[in-house]
Amino acid sequence: MTNSLRLPAGSAGADGFRLAITPKDAGWSYSSLRVLELAAGESAEFSTGDSECIVLPLAGACRVTVDGRTFELAGRTDVFARVSDFAYAPRDAEVTVHSAEGGRFALPAARCERRLEPAYGPAEKVSVETRGAGNATRQVNNFASPEGFGCDRLVAVEVLTPDGNWSSYPPHKHDERGEGEAVLEEIYYFELGRTDGADPGPESGPVSQRIGYQRVYADGVDLLEEVRHGDAVLVPRGYHGPSMAAPGYPMYYLNVLAGPHPERTMACCDDPAHHWVRASWEGMPTDPRVPMCDAEGPR
Template sequence: MSTPQILRSGEWSQITPAQAGWTYVTFEVLTLPAGSSRELAADGSERAFVPLSGRARAKAEGSEWTFGGRASVFDGLGHCLYLPRETAVTITAETDLEIAVAAAPATQRFEPVLVTPDDIDIELRGGGNASRQVGSLMLPGFPADRLHVIEVWTPGGNWSSYPPHKHEHDEDGEASLEETYYYRLRDPENGWALQRVYSPERGFELSEPVRDGDITLIPWGFHTTVAAHGHDLYYLNILAGPAPQRTLQAREDAHLSSAREAWQEAGIDSRLPFIPRYPAVD
């Protein structure tokens, strides 16, 4: 079984099940100059494509989609192109492009779907300094086999994924999910956050700073994140587990669940929402 770990920007290029020591989640970020293309062969995995910056064009099985366009992850909600298993695709950068690619082995073949900002509810979760903004691109109700894709923005000084929770299927209804957190900071040179993953029953503790381009692999354990004061944080959350299970049901750390009691009185952080629905497009 794999262990939760943080991989630093520049020290990883692709997360594979073999590298992570798990079964389902593959993740990478492609950086393509305008006009260039990348071909991905058909295989047994379903894929999700999320432009982090720039605009992409995808061609697959006689269909074509143009999507993305935000200048950065802090300038608009995401687009997400879902393609089913056994689908070859060519991704072309219409502008300079950073695009996240998530994949997981699939047992069923679904239809392609393009999710746009029009399809996303802007959800403000938590309260007080545990307030954050969530954009759910692929939730359990999405017509896919295993992949879940979620964007989260956390204002500087705030906690996210709080109270700490986990997905291990230790009790009925709790999901069994592998999970990645891919981080971007509004100030990429100086920005940072803290990531904690812990498991009392295993005697495990991981508490480390994370910076722009880092990624955390979470096969098990309670986890939570806090953005440093003055440093707004984004993370792209990829989850996948055994099919046909499609649930994000989590188990919270019961010792910290009482934090919710103060949220109604505290209200949502007045800085939220700070991500516009529509990005500026050149």
């Protein structure tokens, strides 16, 4: 396993990918994630091998060809602009991603047994869910949740948190199989915005200056670190949360999960010390900034 659970942006690239986390890299068996950046007119080709994979635009549009079948992804300008469409590639497939104008694309994946059919996921069919209340309100885009899309093992969702709010809270874990809990290997991939909508530049500063915070803890695991745009955090075990969006910087994270459970699930259990917080949300209004966007654009 890597020596650190946090992988700073640009520190874990390989084979032409800006970020490349394999099960071997993480020291586990199923979950993986790559992030692909393409210049205008550029293409990338790869094999899925023993893993199913989703091509999810983070910024930009692309054409995805899977074993000769082509899907046009409208994508989005950035992760806060709208919910994106996506393409599914099964294991043992050949994939080409081409972007006419360039862009950034996440490739969440999971080792699996069954070989399903290539498929297109329309943005309009992605369930947008509001979770929490008060300053723990956040948006979940269930594009590849167990109920949202039919993969074999892969589970993936996007979470958007308004600046100043706490997300992934109460802290929860999924490292034991039992009542209401399954074993899942999880990756967090972060992107951060600005409330003024400024693009990176001399006056607004680079995206690397945008900050948030992430907590992961268990016996032998203790992480509370600043996370920046493009960082990833591995969760091999233990409680994780909160994910904290600093004032001025709305937070996006992509969750990639998979494990040995025979059915796809996101079953987890809260840290008993903080489970009571859920009851405190009853009757509390949600943050009116959520949902932050949907398939039609910003809200």
